[in-house]
Amino acid sequence: MIELTGWEPLGISVDWAAIEGELGVPLPTDYKELYEVFGGGVFSDSVYFLGRDEGVSFDFLTQWRVSLSVDQDSKLGGVSGVDPYAIYAPGGKGLVEWGSTEWADEYFWLIDAERPGDYPVLARSNDVGAWDRYDMSTSEFLYRVLADADFQPFGIAQYDLGTTFKPGSGAPVDGQPL
Numbered sequence: 001m002i003e004l005t006g007w008e009p010l011g012i013s014v015d016w017a018a019i020e021g022e023l024g025v026p027l028p029t030d031y032k033e034l035y036e037v038f039g040g041g042v043f044s045d046s047v048y049f050l051g052r053d054e055g056v057s058f059d060f061l062t063q064w065r066v067s068l069s070v071d072q073d074s075k076l077g078g079v080s081g082v083d084p085y086a087i088y089a090p091g092g093k094g095l096v097e098w099g100s101t102e103w104a105d106e107y108f109w110l111i112d113a114e115r116p117g118d119y120p121v122l123a124r125s126n127d128v129g130a131w132d133r134y135d136m137s138t139s140e141f142l143y144r145v146l147a148d149a150d151f152q153p154f155g156i157a158q159y160d161l162g163t164t165f166k167p168g169s170g171a172p173v174d175g176q177p178l
Helices: 016-023 029-038 060-071 138-147
Strands: 041-043 047-049 093-101 106-112 121-124 131-134 165-167
Touching: 016 060, 029 047, 029 138, 041 138, 047 138, 060 093, 121 138
Parallel strands: none
Antiparallel strands: 041 047, 041 165, 047 093, 093 106, 106 121, 121 131
């Protein structure tokens, strides 16, 4: 990903133990490495990568907390926004979102507390309800989205958007947040 984007690694320090303690499972190692290099932000002006920037729009943990709250709110009915799955709750099995696109594609890990270390990527295009499962790492999935024009329906290389990265509001760009 570094070569693909020409990005200079940020070397972000994160208390992963605290985050994983809240989730009750370890996060994928390659995701943690990606975040430490890039932080949260936008690839190719269209693919949003959620990181760990407390209180900002690119923070996956804040988004997970909100999604879990909504998913478990009985006043909203029994249908999950990620049906037929549920949002991951500590100790259980479910989805945690780590990315999306400007076209409303969504990227999740399917996490099962009984199978730590096994994190297939579940993705759906803007056609909500149709899920695709990928038994690959976060890094490989993201690379294929950005660089493989044949990676359908999620590959964006055919649109010739370039393979850039812009940090989200938690990290400065030339001293200025996005």
